[in-house]
Amino acid sequence: MTVLGLVGTGLIGGSVALAARKYKTVNKIVGIDSDKSTIERAMSLGIIDNAIDDLSELSGADLVCVAVPTHSVSGCVLAANRATGASVPIFDVGSVKTSILKKMHTVPRNFIPCHPIAGSERQGPEASSPFLFDTSPLVITPVAGTDNHMKEKVRAFWEGLGARVYEQKPEEHDRDMALISHLPHMVAFALMEMLDDGPEYLKDRIGGSFKDMVRVAGADSTIWSNILTDNSVFISETKDQFKLILDRLSTMSKGDPQLLSQRLEAIKAARLELPLKLESLD
Numbered sequence: 001m002t003v004l005g006l007v008g009t010g011l012i013g014g015s016v017a018l019a020a021r022k023y024k025t026v027n028k029i030v031g032i033d034s035d036k037s038t039i040e041r042a043m044s045l046g047i048i049d050n051a052i053d054d055l056s057e058l059s060g061a062d063l064v065c066v067a068v069p070t071h072s073v074s075g076c077v078l079a080a081n082r083a084t085g086a087s088v089p090i091f092d093v094g095s096v097k098t099s100i101l102k103k104m105h106t107v108p109r110n111f112i113p114c115h116p117i118a119g120s121e122r123q124g125p126e127a128s129s130p131f132l133f134d135t136s137p138l139v140i141t142p143v144a145g146t147d148n149h150m151k152e153k154v155r156a157f158w159e160g161l162g163a164r165v166y167e168q169k170p171e172e173h174d175r176d177m178a179l180i181s182h183l184p185h186m187v188a189f190a191l192m193e194m195l196d197d198g199p200e201y202l203k204d205r206i207g208g209s210f211k212d213m214v215r216v217a218g219a220d221s222t223i224w225s226n227i228l229t230d231n232s233v234f235i236s237e238t239k240d241q242f243k244l245i246l247d248r249l250s251t252m253s254k255g256d257p258q259l260l261s262q263r264l265e266a267i268k269a270a271r272l273e274l275p276l277k278l279e280s281l282d
Contacts, residue, residue, distance in 0.1 A: 001028060002025070002027050002028070003026065003028045003030060003060055003061050003062050004016075004017065004026040004028070004029045004030070004061065004062070004063055004065060005030055005031075005058040005061030005063070005064040005065070005080065005084070006029055006030065006032070006065050006067065007031075007032055007033075007055065007064065007065065007066045007067060007068060007076050007080060008032075008033055008066065008067035008068040008076075009031045009032075009033045009042035009125050010038060010123065010124055010125060010128075011119060011123055011124065012093045012119060012132075013031070013065060013067030013068075013093070014042060014045075014128030015118075015128045015129050015130065015132040016065050016133075016161070017029045017031070017042075017048060017128070018128050018129065018130035019130045019132065019161040019162070020160075020161065023160050023161055023162070025157060025160040025161065026062075028049050028050075029047070029048045029049050030048060030049065030050045030058070030060075031043075031047070031050070031052070032053070032054070032058075033051075038124065038125060039051050041124065041125045045125055045126065045128075047125055055076065055079040055080055055083055056082070056083045057083070058084055059083045059084060061088060063088060063089045063090070063091075063153070063154070063157065064080045064088060065091060065092075066080065066092040067093045068092075069222055070096050070099065070226040070230050071226045071230070073092045073100045074100050074101075074104045077092060077100075077104070077108065077111050078104060078108070081108045081110065086109060086110050087110070088110060089110055089150040089153045089154050089157075090110055090111045090112070091111070091113070091154045091157075092111075092114060093114055093115065093116055094115060094227075095177060095181065095231075096227055096230040097113050097115065097170035097173050097174055098170045098174050098230075098231075099230035099231070100230075101143060101170055107145060109145050109146060110147055110150045111146075112140060112142065112150055112151050112154040113141040113142070113170065114139070114141075114154065115139045115141070115173065115177075116133055116136060116137075116138045116158070116163060117136055117137040117138065117181070118133055118136035118137075118163075119219075120132075121215055121217075121218040121219045123219075123220045131162075133163045134161075134162040135163075135164060137163070138158045138164065138165045138166070139165075139166050139167070139168050139173055140155060140158075140166070140167050140168075141167070141168055141169065141173050142167065143170065174234050175237075175238075177234075178231055178234035178235045178238040179238050182227060182228060182234075182235050183238045183239060183242060184216065185216050185217075185219065185224060186228060187242075188214045188215070188216045189217050189224075191210070191217070192217040
């Protein structure tokens with residue numbers, strides 16, 4: 001019998017559990033969550049089979065998924081490692097890698113840093129889906145001491161859930177995420193704050209484009225405050241590049257409509273080359 005230990009039973013953790021059930025990659029799931037209501041809901045929804053009260057009770061798990069906000073990942077991984085020993089693969093699902101690894105000082109060889117690039121602005125176990133990882137990218141960021149056998153076990157687990165697995169250095173991953181995930185979220189938060197600070201009547205006049213832009217502003221505030229703090233350096237670099245492009249487009253709009261049109265046409269062409277399925281969040 002293969003037992004999955006699940007630390008955190010919200011959207012991502014719950015989706016890992018449901019997908020593992022769907023694809024029969026595990027036989028039993030035991031879960032723990034800092035929020036009593038969340039773990040109770042996960043039980044009632046059939047996401048987990050048993051609830052545990054302490055990470056030390058993970059000793060019977062065959063693999064462990066840590067699905068908690070990034071500030072809490074390192075402590076949970078080290079505690080899980082003490083419970084299971086070095087022969088059990090442990091992986092996380094955090095959107096930032098460098099800060100997590102730095103907090104550990106000595107990274108356990110059986111810890112495989114992972115980031116499924118999938119999600120939703122919805123929250124909690126009720127939002128979990130067994131299909132969340134189907135064809136979605138999954139980045140593994142091993143370090144120098146990572147046990148290759150453990151890494152391959154975790155890779156096989158994710159591939160069994162339908163994910164497309166890639167490997168990348170932690171710093172490269174965090175820089176990329178600043179562009180394709182973290183800064184877009186920050187822009188959505190800023191736009192929503194601007195709307196909220198503006199005239200009340202504007203809220204009745206927004207159309208689909210604005211709603212599309214701010215959809216992710218409804219994401220979990222604890223998770224995203226952790227992410228934006230942990231990846232602040234790369235986000236700041238990306239924000240500076242973003243501002244340069246905004247300024248360039250603004251300058252064109254004031255004096256060269258033909259050049260602006262050409263630039264927008266090139267941007268449109270680049271957008272049309274993207275994959276059609278763009279519903280995932282991370």
